Amino acid sequence: MSHVVSGDAINCERETDIGSDVEWISIAELVLRGSPRSAGEDADHALALAELEPEAELPPIVVQRGTNRVIDGMHRVRAAQLRGERAIRARYFDGDDAGAFVLAVRLNVRHGLPLSLADRKSAVLRILREHPGWSNRAVAEVVGLSPKTVGALRGQCGAPVAEVRIGRDGRVRPVSAASGRERAREILLRDPTSSLRTVSAAAGVSPGTVRAVRMQLNEQATALIPEQRAAEQRAASPKQNPDPRRARGATPRPAGPDRTGAMLRALRSDPSLRFNESGRLLLSVLAVAEMDARTRERLVGDLPDHCVEFVAELAEASGQAWQELAKRLAERRCAAAGSK
Structure with a gap:
């Protein structure tokens, strides 16, 4: 189990993020740069589109609102220019340059003249630099390559190493399973009553992993309590503490900070206290002793x-x-x- 984040989510920059309204836009106002095609447009492909029958209406191009940069449809624009047309049908995309590039790659991989292998690999490097937290599978879905290929290219992009990655479903998962387990452990130590789903969402691990961490903590606590009690008995014995006041049953001296902290940690690890209402109340008020x-x-x-x-x-x-x-x-x- 993991949790959804906003902002850099993988689920954006899809066809559904393009406006549904189709408008006519002057070709002279279009910005024809920033294409994921390193070699530019294919002249033969543009000519083939220009020679289509007039009734064979081409799909509207996609333009970034505010910049008028063409995201998808460079060949259609070139074809319209070859026909002598001054305007072309377009739909708008509302998003930043990074999002526009991802959308351009996604669309050019799936229809029209496919991107070359070199262009798709180049796109991987740029996407990883701009979205270092995206998972290999998420990037692979955009560029039409295998996750293994994306993983091999990740080391070449110079992007910072992220502790978590965002998957194709927009959910955050830790890069290292060990770090996720450690976060789950810290949460359970702070609040042992937290539900599996709550901890899994916060730590970015599955409920099964949280259950395993909780069982491990309980086992450690069960093993710790007898040892703690035995240590206290040894410390209280006349041999170890020949204080005559203890021997007469007098009230022991107040515990020092180290001993107080150790006793509180032992009590907080005791399942017999953590998992019942009276025990949790006692642990909360005992915190004053610290x-x-x-x-x-x-x-x-x-x-x-x-x-x-x-x-x-x-x-x-x-x-x-x-x-x-x-x-x-x-x-x-x-x-x-x-x-x-």
């Missing part, structure tokens, strides 16, 4: 004067609530120890 002195000072300094009294009272109430919670947890811990 607040350092600088953060506390910033909160105090930035607090509006009219809020100080209320926040101080609420903070004091929160402290009392935490003390009560710590007391209840200590009672549960003692009860569990006594039952063993």
Whole structure:
């Protein structure tokens, strides 16, 4: 699964992006340059079109609005000139020069006198320079070459390497599957409750890949929790911590920043907390424990004067609530120890 982006999407510059209205335009006003044909128009082909019966009406040319540059129909313009005509039927394309070039290549590959192999390869190099994020398959569809050929030419265009590429369907996919998996992992660590589709859309990988990453995180968490608990038990044993206050069951000293961070990371990785409502609530309020002195000072300094009294009272109430919670947890811990 991947997500659609706007702006540089592959689905633009198609025949459907050409205006439906047909207008007459003076041939003298047309700009006959910028063709994807390096050798210019084929004189014999233009002459053959000029010699067609008058009732064999040729399709209208395609012109870029604003510049009057001919995107498709150079040979038809030359044929009209050979007939002595001063105007020609045209439809307009609203888009920039890069889009106009892509459309010119797409149309000249599919009808009329086909582009030569050399011109199609040259078009690949220009499209990749102007749209480095387009996938090999997307470019191949425009120029009428194989994706393998486009891939071989990509290294010659001097375009920057994009982390993601846009496919023929307009969807973004990572160039490296590993980078997509890493993005999915980061999202799941930040919000373990995110749905598969939400993560797949954000990371540019399939829901199956997200599911595999989630299973891997759960397995790692399941393996980590026993190790974390064993380490805490070793740290709390008299042999490792011969503090007489611990031996008498006194309240342990507050954990340092490193230990606090390690405990919070372990809890956040525990599936038994992450996947139930009470556990998620606990994890959200425990985040306060990570607040350092600088953060506390910033909160105090930035607090509006009219809020100080209320926040101080609420903070004091929160402290009392935490003390009560710590007391209840200590009672549960003692009860569990006594039952063993």
